[in-house]
Amino acid sequence: MILERLILSEVRNYESLDWMPSARLNVIVGANAQGKSNLLEAIALLGTGKSFRTSASGEVVRQSAAVATIFGEARQTASSARVRLGCRITLGSRSVRKTYTVNGHAARYAGYLGRMRVVSFVPGHLQLVTGPPSLRRALLNAALAQDSAPYYAALAAYERALTQKGALLRDAAPLDEALLAVYNERLVETGGRLMLARRAFTVELEERARTAYRSFAGASDGWLGLAYVPNIAFELPTDAGVQSAFRAQLQLLGAAERSRRAALCGPHRDDLRFTLGGEALAAYGSQGQQRTAVLAVKVAEFGFLEARSGDAPILLLDDVLSELDSERRLAFLQALGGYGQAFISSTGPLEVPDAAVYRVRAATLDQVA
Amino acid sequence: MLNRPRAEAQSLADAIIAVKDRVRLCSRCFSLTEEDPCLICTDVRRDATVLCVVAEAKDIYALERTSAFRGRYHVLGGLISPMDGIGPAQLRVKELIDRVAREGPREVLIATNPNAEGEATALYLSRLISPSGVSVTRLAYGLPIGGDLDYADEVTLAKALEGRRAL
Numbered sequence A: 001m002i003l004e005r006l007i008l009s010e011v012r013n014y015e016s017l018d019w020m021p022s023a024r025l026n027v028i029v030g031a032n033a034q035g036k037s038n039l040l041e042a043i044a045l046l047g048t049g050k051s052f053r054t055s056a057s058g059e060v061v062r063q064s065a066a067v068a069t070i071f072g073e074a075r076q077t078a079s080s081a082r083v084r085l086g087c088r089i090t091l092g093s094r095s096v097r098k099t100y101t102v103n104g105h106a107a108r109y110a111g112y113l114g115r116m117r118v119v120s121f122v123p124g125h126l127q128l129v130t131g132p133p134s135l136r137r138a139l140l141n142a143a144l145a146q147d148s149a150p151y152y153a154a155l156a157a158y159e160r161a162l163t164q165k166g167a168l169l170r171d172a173a174p175l176d177e178a179l180l181a182v183y184n185e186r187l188v189e190t191g192g193r194l195m196l197a198r199r200a201f202t203v204e205l206e207e208r209a210r211t212a213y214r215s216f217a218g219a220s221d222g223w224l225g226l227a228y229v230p231n232i233a234f235e236l237p238t239d240a241g242v243q244s245a246f247r248a249q250l251q252l253l254g255a256a257e258r259s260r261r262a263a264l265c266g267p268h269r270d271d272l273r274f275t276l277g278g279e280a281l282a283a284y285g286s287q288g289q290q291r292t293a294v295l296a297v298k299v300a301e302f303g304f305l306e307a308r309s310g311d312a313p314i315l316l317l318d319d320v321l322s323e324l325d326s327e328r329r330l331a332f333l334q335a336l337g338g339y340g341q342a343f344i345s346s347t348g349p350l351e352v353p354d355a356a357v358y359r360v361r362a363a364t365l366d367q368v369a
Numbered sequence B: 001m002l003n004r005p006r007a008e009a010q011s012l013a014d015a016i017i018a019v020k021d022r023v024r025l026c027s028r029c030f031s032l033t034e035e036d037p038c039l040i041c042t043d044v045r046r047d048a049t050v051l052c053v054v055a056e057a058k059d060i061y062a063l064e065r066t067s068a069f070r071g072r073y074h075v076l077g078g079l080i081s082p083m084d085g086i087g088p089a090q091l092r093v094k095e096l097i098d099r100v101a102r103e104g105p106r107e108v109l110i111a112t113n114p115n116a117e118g119e120a121t122a123l124y125l126s127r128l129i130s131p132s133g134v135s136v137t138r139l140a141y142g143l144p145i146g147g148d149l150d151y152a153d154e155v156t157l158a159k160a161l162e163g164r165r166a167l
């Protein structure tokens, strides 16, 4: 995908912006707090409807404004098919509303997501190996939801049923068993789909990541391993297999869920495990090895989305290249060799070849190279 | 409003009060009515063997506009959503169960929205009603008529495929 034009109105510190970025590398440089991350965040929002920085979308609306609009024209690299996307965030008196358009028609989120795929890489992702499991689940969801609308639908339905089940367990006395059974059945049906998709995805991700890791680190480090660790273990990777495992676990934990008044099992507790030469990377790996693994996974995520859609996703690198030593930086960019369009932000000058360089100051962009 | 004659404001106010006085809930189906029971509940030409469950009274008007449904209705008064403090007890679920036992319909058609809460409410009602042997049905999901296959999202399309029928 190539973003040919980006129009912002009242987004973060951008009152308005109309920008035609380069189809290849765009390096955004500038001092702190000028609007580098805000610009990349807007592109992520345009592609995914989600910010990589906050789950409170209202923060994106410029202070003292009520509506933020992000509009973009993108083109498929190979077919040159074009799509116009619009994402609007409206502050209500109590809630924040997000609405979408595709080619000028109002669209539901499920019909919007995936039209302009992006892979974002921000400093928080560098904790992927050692940080909390939620980071690793976010990686699974970011790639899979963009790849597959049914995955996103299952995820949204699962999370909703989980919230409802939690509220039921917490607040209802006496507990309505029939209603609990309804939510459990929704969790099994939608959660089962998540588990199967995550399992298949992890197999592919591991293969791509280990190749990338080897290209960064050479053979001396041993193979990188990446395994899906479902909260509910299952033998048979079929709908029937995961569903019966899930039901059995709900049965087993039924009493505990009732007494602790919380949902205790399901893919909302899934994890990924990294190994290097068979050893747990989080426990035994050096910081350098952990970081290299993260880069490898990002390359793998990128490769996965590219292979699935036949088109390179847009790459958003917010401040991460400057966190890497120059050797890793070059290796990383090389591994993404076939990448299409990329947006890279940095406070200092970055040495990357063939880039269009923009200086951002107080939300205005000037091309400097 | 402030620039209009006082009489005009008075008559508007009277009209609002009259509506408030006259319109009430039908004691059988809980839709809005001026006469209790409502015109649908007392219409003998309507099919008493099919009972359609809706979340709100306004859903009845949508279904009535189609002229395609000839049975009777039951208004729940919302959808089950524990996170919003709405359980079966806050809705007219008990009234529905009593009604099904009393009136003995052949079929209960659940016409809640195809969103998460509509779906959960339908499944819940089905669990309560099905054991009595009454057939419980759900509105089919489909593509908007006049819509483009191209524009339908995959999820709607998948649901429409699941609900396909023989021609």
Ligand SMILES: Nc1ncnc2c1ncn2[C@@H]1O[C@H](COP(=O)(O)OP(=O)(O)OP(=O)(O)O)[C@@H](O)[C@H]1O
Residues within 6 Å of the ligand: A011, A012, A013, A014, A030, A031, A032, A033, A034, A035, A036, A037, A038, A039, A059, A060, A061, A062, A063, A319, A347
């Ligand atoms: N909703 C908003 N309305 C107006 N300004 C905002 C809003 N949200 C953030 N800002 C401003 O945007 C600026 C931060 O921009 P951004 O995060 O893009 O900085 P940056 O250029 O990436 O800086 P750094 O190098 O420190 O990461 C801050 O000055 C902040 O006050």
Ligand SMILES: [Mg+2]
Residues within 6 Å of the ligand: A036, A037, A038, A318, A319
């Ligand atoms: Mg920044």
Ligand SMILES: [Zn+2]
Residues within 6 Å of the ligand: B026, B027, B028, B029, B030, B031, B037, B038, B039, B040, B041
């Ligand atoms: Zn009535």
